[in-house]
Amino acid sequence: MASTPAQSESALPALTPMMAQFFEIKAANPGYLLFYRMGDFYELFFEDAEIAAEALGIVLTKRGKHLGQDIAMCGVPIHAAQDYLKRLIGLGHRVAVCEQMEDPAEARKRGSKSVVRRDVVRLVTAGTLTEDDLLPQRGANYLATVSLVRHGELEFGLAWADISTGDTHVACLSAEAVGNELARIDPAELVLSEATRLALVEAHALGSGLNERLSLVDAALFESDEATRQLRQSYPGPDTDASAFPRVVRSALGALCGYVADSQKGVAPALRWPETEATDGLLLIDQATRGSLELLETQRGSEIGSLRHTIDRTVTAAGARLFSQRLAAPLARADLINARLDMVARSAKDLLLTDRLRADLKATPDLARALTRLALERGGPRDLRSVGKAVASAIVLAERLHQAGDLPQGLASVAEKLAAAPRQLAEDLLAALVEEPPMMTRDGGFIAKGHDEALDAERALGSETRAVIASLQARLASETDTKALKIKHNGVLGFFVEVPSAQGQKLLEEPHRDSFVHRQTMANAMRFTTRELADLESRIANAQHNALEIELRIFAELRKAVLGGLDQLRGLADALAELDVTTALGRLAANESHVRPKVDDSLSFEISAGRHPVVEAMVRKDGHAFVANDVDLSGSESEGGGRLWLVTGPNMGGKSTFLRQNALIAIMAQMGAFVPADSAHIGVIDRVFSRVGASDDIAHGRSTFMVEMVETAAILNRATRRSLVILDEIGRGTATFDGLSIAWATVESLHETTGCRALFATHFHELTALHKSLSRIVNVTMKVREWEGEVVFLHEVGRGAADRSYGVQVARLAGLPEPVLTRARQVLDFLEQRAAGATLSEGTGTVLDDLPLFAHQPPPAPVKTDPVYTLLDSIRPDDVTPKMAIDLLYELKKTRDAARRS
Numbered sequence: 001m002a003s004t005p006a007q008s009e010s011a012l013p014a015l016t017p018m019m020a021q022f023f024e025i026k027a028a029n030p031g032y033l034l035f036y037r038m039g040d041f042y043e044l045f046f047e048d049a050e051i052a053a054e055a056l057g058i059v060l061t062k063r064g065k066h067l068g069q070d071i072a073m074c075g076v077p078i079h080a081a082q083d084y085l086k087r088l089i090g091l092g093h094r095v096a097v098c099e100q101m102e103d104p105a106e107a108r109k110r111g112s113k114s115v116v117r118r119d120v121v122r123l124v125t126a127g128t129l130t131e132d133d134l135l136p137q138r139g140a141n142y143l144a145t146v147s148l149v150r151h152g153e154l155e156f157g158l159a160w161a162d163i164s165t166g167d168t169h170v171a172c173l174s175a176e177a178v179g180n181e182l183a184r185i186d187p188a189e190l191v192l193s194e195a196t197r198l199a200l201v202e203a204h205a206l207g208s209g210l211n212e213r214l215s216l217v218d219a220a221l222f223e224s225d226e227a228t229r230q231l232r233q234s235y236p237g238p239d240t241d242a243s244a245f246p247r248v249v250r251s252a253l254g255a256l257c258g259y260v261a262d263s264q265k266g267v268a269p270a271l272r273w274p275e276t277e278a279t280d281g282l283l284l285i286d287q288a289t290r291g292s293l294e295l296l297e298t299q300r301g302s303e304i305g306s307l308r309h310t311i312d313r314t315v316t317a318a319g320a321r322l323f324s325q326r327l328a329a330p331l332a333r334a335d336l337i338n339a340r341l342d343m344v345a346r347s348a349k350d351l352l353l354t355d356r357l358r359a360d361l362k363a364t365p366d367l368a369r370a371l372t373r374l375a376l377e378r379g380g381p382r383d384l385r386s387v388g389k390a391v392a393s394a395i396v397l398a399e400r401l402h403q404a405g406d407l408p409q410g411l412a413s414v415a416e417k418l419a420a421a422p423r424q425l426a427e428d429l430l431a432a433l434v435e436e437p438p439m440m441t442r443d444g445g446f447i448a449k450g451h452d453e454a455l456d457a458e459r460a461l462g463s464e465t466r467a468v469i470a471s472l473q474a475r476l477a478s479e480t481d482t483k484a485l486k487i488k489h490n491g492v493l494g495f496f497v498e499v500p501s502a503q504g505q506k507l508l509e510e511p512h513r514d515s516f517v518h519r520q521t522m523a524n525a526m527r528f529t530t531r532e533l534a535d536l537e538s539r540i541a542n543a544q545h546n547a548l549e550i551e552l553r554i555f556a557e558l559r560k561a562v563l564g565g566l567d568q569l570r571g572l573a574d575a576l577a578e579l580d581v582t583t584a585l586g587r588l589a590a591n592e593s594h595v596r597p598k599v600d601d602s603l604s605f606e607i608s609a610g611r612h613p614v615v616e617a618m619v620r621k622d623g624h625a626f627v628a629n630d631v632d633l634s635g636s637e638s639e640g641g642g643r644l645w646l647v648t649g650p651n652m653g654g655k656s657t658f659l660r661q662n663a664l665i666a667i668m669a670q671m672g673a674f675v676p677a678d679s680a681h682i683g684v685i686d687r688v689f690s691r692v693g694a695s696d697d698i699a700h701g702r703s704t705f706m707v708e709m710v711e712t713a714a715i716l717n718r719a720t721r722r723s724l725v726i727l728d729e730i731g732r733g734t735a736t737f738d739g740l741s742i743a744w745a746t747v748e749s750l751h752e753t754t755g756c757r758a759l760f761a762t763h764f765h766e767l768t769a770l771h772k773s774l775s776r777i778v779n780v781t782m783k784v785r786e787w788e789g790e791v792v793f794l795h796e797v798g799r800g801a802a803d804r805s806y807g808v809q810v811a812r813l814a815g816l817p818e819p820v821l822t823r824a825r826q827v828l829d830f831l832e833q834r835a836a837g838a839t840l841s842e843g844t845g846t847v848l849d850d851l852p853l854f855a856h857q858p859p860p861a862p863v864k865t866d867p868v869y870t871l872l873d874s875i876r877p878d879d880v881t882p883k884m885a886i887d888l889l890y891e892l893k894k895t896r897d898a899a900r901r902s
Contacts, residue, residue, distance in 0.1 A: 017115040032096035041075040049074045086134050095124040123263040127189025130164050138320035144187035147222045147251035148196050157248035159256040160185050165368040168274040170249045179205030183287040184328050193219040227254020270375030283330040283670050284687040288711045292690040310614045313588045315362040319580025330670035334684050337599045340672025342408035347586025353404050354583045361580050364393040367573040381437035381446035388429030394421040417575035444548045455550040462543035495537045497528040585673045594674035602683035603642050605633040605757045609678035612661035627795040633757035641721050641755020649782025650806035654795040655761040659726040685724045689715040692728040705734050725758040740764045768801035867895050
């Protein structure tokens with residue numbers, strides 16, 4: 001973003017006080033669009049205005065001149081600022097919010113030319129959002145920082161946090177691993193120094209999507225002394241010793257804390273003590289594999305069509321965030337996986353309990369984000385009530401779980417955490433707040449009637465003035481025995497007591513003269529005031545202000561009570577999210593006929609009737625059934641590793657679906673979910689590699705084949721015996737013999753060197769001969785049938801090898817012109833004959849040259865249709881009655897006889 005015009009010393013005196021203030025604040029916040037508060041609007045000036053007007057589609061106007069040029073200006077109203085902020089942040093901009101720090105009336109007291117004091121109260125970036133309407137509702141919003149040190153080899157420190165919940169994590173990573181971790185956490189904003197950015201680019205660790213999310217900062221933010229100072233400010237407690245982390249991690253974590261503190265402008269970031277991510281306990285998935293398997297979003301960037309979108313049944317935002325985390329980082333320890341599976345099994349077993357829990361959870365607010373806003377002094381009455389409702393919901397959920405009994409250890413632990421919810425806090429919050437409180441405290445009216453007597457009295461004065469005055473009038477009339485006494489109001493005297501002249505003398509004498517003060521004598525009446533009436537008038541005038549002050553005091557007390565139990569409440573939020581994920585997976589298993597996988601430390605990988613969860617959901621919508629398939633890649637250490645299935649068959653036959661579904665089943669099992677199969681036995685996998693599909697990388701100057709080779713190299717260099725590898729079409733991006741030789745060597749390496757469990761799909765049918773020399777190779781093929789020149793895909797996997805790829809038939813399905821297909825068939829027949837060593841007539845070497853060009857071929861003969869099959873195609877078996885079936889048989893016979901005669 002271009003900077004504000006530079007200011008010379010000679011130019012500054014010509015500035016208005018307001019513009020001088022603007023330039024000073026703008027200079028202190030370079031790189032940000034400055035939302036400059038002016039009354040009920042945030043105004044933007046100069047190039048900020050030009051950028052914002054174009055991005056938001058709002059009118060660009062002008063206000064005065066600077067250095068002889070018009071000052072560009074645009075603005076957004078305060079009440080709609082959130083919507084505009086969301087759009088700007090979504091487009092990659094950063095915004096500095098500059099507020100008025102005093103009432104304009106106070107500024108005027110200092111002189112007519114005095115400017116209202118203003119200052120930036122917050123820097124808004126993609127990674128530092130806390131408002132619900134700016135945040136992704138069902139996903140985390142991570143801010144990440146990366147630091148590096150050089151000890152011969154590069155070592156990276158990674159720290160990341162979701163500011164909206166306070167969840168914080170750190171990891172110490174090699175150059176090889178840092179890119180995969182960044183792909184896993186998918187940060188909304190990545191903070192780096194320029195030196196670190198160059199190192200990440202060199203390590204190919206910055207995916208294309210991250211380049212648009214970078215925030216480059218001064219390297220001083222990552223220096224040890226500065227980082228340590230920031231850590232001490234962010235984690236002042238005695239139990240938070242950051243020296244336990246390696247220096248490179250401390251550097252990244254300190255920079256993260258410093259960046260957040262700067263964005264919040266003095267409000268301490270409410271970050272939890274970081275968890276250290278140990279990658280050896282997780283199923284490692286690299287960037288290419290995540291994209292290939294479409295775990296969280298499709299390769300087109302859409303959530304619809306991804307695995308998460310298909311299987312996520314959570315009913316709370318916190319549950320959805322935890323679900324995404326588990327799907328992105330499955331476990332690699334059998335004991336922890338089975339503990340999760342025990343919880344899901346209990347949920348799937350008792351669906352009545354599960355549905356009751358889910359109904360309660362659905363009404364539970366997002367506790368974690370409400371707590372963070374309150375801690376950042378950005379929360380309002382609605383957040384307080386959310387805390388109260390969430391705690392009350394936790395108590396109800398705990399009682400349901402305890403009544404159920406027979407809980408596995410994981411669910412029992414969740415129940416204990418829910419039962420420890422602060423009941424009194426929930427009661428106090430819900431009793432103090434109205435059912436539908438406003439979002440902001442400044443709006444008032446959020447404390448319930450009857451909670452505070454003083455507040456009720458002020459409200460009565462403010463909203464029930466007439467009744468209060470009538471009550472006072474009746475009492476004064478009774479005390480003075482003057483039925484004609486009235487309390488009236490005008491703009492000069494304010495409130496006053498009026499009595500007929502004949503009664504006025506009574507109020508000037510004892511015992512009333514000390515109470516009533518004479519104000520005015522009229523022709524037919526006398527007017528008085530009393531101390532009580534004067535006090536009441538003052539209180540009525542200040543009632544709204546006083547009521548809001550009382551409400552703000554009560555709000556502060558309630559907020560303090562909430563923050564006093566912040567750690568306990570955050571633990572409660574974690575338990576609610578875990579219960580949501582567990583019950584969601586239980587309901588998913590019941591609805592989709594998923595089964596519990598057997599997970600252990602063996603090298604097993606045996607799946608019976610496995611299904612692709614995403615494709616199954618799609619074909620079901622079209623009224624079709626998914627064709628399930630078995631796979632057995634099981635092996636043992638004594639055998640040298642797992643099996644390698646060579647999968648052959650036609651394009652469109654289902655090879656890629658079959659490969660992917662087995663990787664997805666493994667990932668689902670190790671995240672702790674039941675799987676779409678009749679049965680599954682999976683030995684824990686340490687890494688999943690998927691090389692499926694073809695694409696280039698133009699940004700980095702890599703062709704499709706180069707991308708293919710880079711990804712294959714990563715697999716061969718990193719896969720272990722405990723890995724699962726799925727490979728599709730290795731070597732197809734280059735010349736036939738080059739590709740075949742690379743694919744051949746790759747299969748041998750996976751079998752002999754790596755020993756991993758693998759699925760290898762190929763059109764190089766020559767590879768199927770390897771099963772004769774390599775003991776753990778199994779040939780399987782996708783079954784097809786040919787009917788009258790057409791190919792029918794059965795989508796079934798069977799033993800054996802395909803002898804052809806049916807490419808021409810698939811091309812016909814795609815709609816290639818018939819002359820092109822005819823020519824392709826001629827060329828294919830010749831090549832197949834030559835490959836088979838057939839004896840050809842003289843002039844064989846020029847047969848291809850002698851074939852007529854497709855452009856000169858006659859138009860294809862019209863395709864004859866069989867009337868019998870046309871009739872069969874029109875029949876819908878589910879709609880046929882027994883009588884109709886008999887009639888159809890006669891009709892078919894008549895049609896066949898007629899066809900024979902013709």
